[in-house]
Amino acid sequence: MKFExxxxxxxxxxxxxxxxxxxxxxxxxxxxxEDYQRYYQLTDEERAGFSGQDQIFRxxxxxxxxQLGRGPYGALDPIRKxxxxxxxxxxxxxxHMLDPLGERKNNPVSRIxxxxxxxxxxxxxxxxxxxxxxxxxxHFTGQDQVFPNAEELETAFKxxxxxxxxxxxxxxxxxxxxxxxxxxxxxxxxxxxxxxIEIIRIGTRIPVVAPMRIDEELLEIIxxxxxxxxxxxxxxxxxxxxxxxxxxxxxVDRGIPTFNQMVLxxxxxxxxxxxxxxxxxxxxxxxxxxxxxxxxxxxxTDHFRTSIEDSENIQRxxxxxxxxxxxxxxxxxxxxxxxxxxxxxxxxxxxxPQRRIYRGWDGVVAEYVNPEPSTIETPVDFRQWE
Numbered sequence: 001m002k003f004e005x006x007x008x009x010x011x012x013x014x015x016x017x018x019x020x021x022x023x024x025x026x027x028x029x030x031x032x033x034e035d036y037q038r039y040y041q042l043t044d045e046e047r048a049g050f051s052g053q054d055q056i057f058r059x060x061x062x063x064x065x066x067q068l069g070r071g072p073y074g075a076l077d078p079i080r081k082x083x084x085x086x087x088x089x090x091x092x093x094x095x096h097m098l099d100p101l102g103e104r105k106n107n108p109v110s111r112i113x114x115x116x117x118x119x120x121x122x123x124x125x126x127x128x129x130x131x132x133x134x135x136x137x138x139h140f141t142g143q144d145q146v147f148p149n150a151e152e153l154e155t156a157f158k159x160x161x162x163x164x165x166x167x168x169x170x171x172x173x174x175x176x177x178x179x180x181x182x183x184x185x186x187x188x189x190x191x192x193x194x195x196x197i198e199i200i201r202i203g204t205r206i207p208v209v210a211p212m213r214i215d216e217e218l219l220e221i222i223x224x225x226x227x228x229x230x231x232x233x234x235x236x237x238x239x240x241x242x243x244x245x246x247x248x249x250x251x252v253d254r255g256i257p258t259f260n261q262m263v264l265x266x267x268x269x270x271x272x273x274x275x276x277x278x279x280x281x282x283x284x285x286x287x288x289x290x291x292x293x294x295x296x297x298x299x300x301t302d303h304f305r306t307s308i309e310d311s312e313n314i315q316r317x318x319x320x321x322x323x324x325x326x327x328x329x330x331x332x333x334x335x336x337x338x339x340x341x342x343x344x345x346x347x348x349x350x351x352x353p354q355r356r357i358y359r360g361w362d363g364v365v366a367e368y369v370n371p372e373p374s375t376i377e378t379p380v381d382f383r384q385w386e
Contacts, residue, residue: 003281005245006238008068011039020243022213025062026129026178032059036084039066043075049085056089056300058142061130065209068241078236078268082132086303089133093302095335099139100296102337109159110152115337118167122156124148124187125174130209134265134304136296136333141174147183157190160197170201170231177206177213181221188225200225203261205233211247219254230258232287236269237277245285252286259290262328264311265304272317279318279326292328294343297335308332308343316345320361 010019018024030036033050036059040046050059061069061083069079106115113121126145128135135141148156160166169191176184191197202222206213222228230251234240251258260282264270269278279289292315295305315330330343349365350357356368 003240003284005240005242005281007242008064011063011067014063019064020212022210022215025064025210025212028063029129030059030061030063030066036066039063039070040080040084045087046075046084048087049089057085057133057135057138058131059083059085060128060142062210064212064243065130068238071238076267078265079238081268082134082235082265083130085133088303089300091302093297093305095297096299096302097297097335098299100136100298100335101333102335103137104139106337109155111148111156112159114159114163114166115339117165119170120160120163120166120168121170121172122160122187122191123173124171124176124184125179127173127178128175128205129178130205132205134263134295134298134301136298138298138300146174147179153187157194160191161194164196167197168199168201169197170203172203175204175206176202177204177218181217184218185221185224188221188228192225198227200228201231202228203231203233207232207244207247207251208234208239211241211243214247214250216250219250219256222256223254226255228256230256231290232258232260233262234260234278234282235262235265236274237281240278240281240285248282248285248287258287260287260328261291261293262289263293263295264306264314265295266306268304270306270310270314272314272321275314275328276318276322276326279322279328283323283326289326289328292330294330294332296333312343312345315343316361319345 010016030039033047036042036050065079065083069077069083071077071079103113106113108114111123113123123140125147126141126143128141131142160169171187188200191200232248248258262269262275262278269275275292282289294308294311295301297305311330318327331340332343333340347358347360348356349359354370356370357365358368359365
């Protein structure tokens with residue numbers, strides 16, 4: 001089947017030219033209670049969230065994404081929950097951490113997070129066009145450190161140059177695609193001059209919240225510095241609007257491999273049908289569903305977090321009803337910088353040294369006889385692949 005993607009109408013008084021301009025979207029972002037009241041009839045819970053926004057996390061969203069959140073479900077709308085502060089943010093949960101990924105202790109120089117030996121995060125901005133309420137990087141994002149100063153940039157580039165083990169750089173933040181074209185081009189050009197760096201990733205939510213930013217000039221800059229992988233962040237099938245679908249099509253048509261990372265969120269997408277619908281639509285648009293993350297225990301996010309059992313149950317329901325191409329990897333970031341660990345539903349029923357018994361997604365039970373450990377020697381030329 002061919003999917004239909006919804007159209008997001010501009011509010012009264014906004015011209016199509018302005019609505020389809022990313023600069024207009026950023027300039028007219030909603031940043032405070034008064035701005036949000038122009039789009040929403042706020043509940044008491046939401047108003048209370050605004051009273052504590054400076055304590056937990058700033059608010060911001062584009063008019064486009066705010067308009068998308070004005071669905072028929074009122075305060076229960078999934079998009080509205082992503083962008084709207086609430087009283088629940090002000091209540092400490094069972095686990096709440098300012099820096100759940102332990103990035104500060106893996107921060108050798110300004111703007112660089114080096115947790116894994118062969119790859120680093122390069123935080124090129126702290127600015128996002130939407131401050132999602134479940135953000136895992138509240139210790140950094142939204143602190144008005146928009147672009148690194150000259151000293152920070154040179155220190156970061158020198159770190160990349162000096163550490164030959166680094167083969168991959170992930171541009172993150174904030175959102176790298178909120179940078180100007182000239183800033184982004186400079187960063188990409190400098191990275192590409194470093195011979196041992198093979199792959200660049202760009203982590204972005206711009207195709208979701210301001211898809212009009214994905215224009216030909218931006219894509220030409222990215223294409224010029226291949227190989228670059230685009231890592232998008234769609235959480236709900238409703239985010240795949242006509243404009244978003246057009247933006248993704250332009251990206252992949254330029255030969256830019258694109259993967260999606262979603263976060264499981266209570267009241268937003270914690271149901272197998274929603275994940276399935278999102279994954280199928282992404283795959284139709286040639287975007288690979290890559291990760292389905294447990295929500296990190298950052299401050300003010302306890303109400304968003306699904307239990308591991310619920311998440312594994314969602315994955316189990318998807319296992320036999322969704323193409324492997326469309327199946328995201330369920331993953332959890334071990335708090336305090338432990339790194340990612342994959343979560344897989346337990347299909348094993350019995351284990352012994354010689355045999356395993358499994359029950360499949362649809363109830364089929366069968367035995368797998370375990371072969372003896374291999375005695376075949378590794379080819380003598382294996383070292384050439386190190």
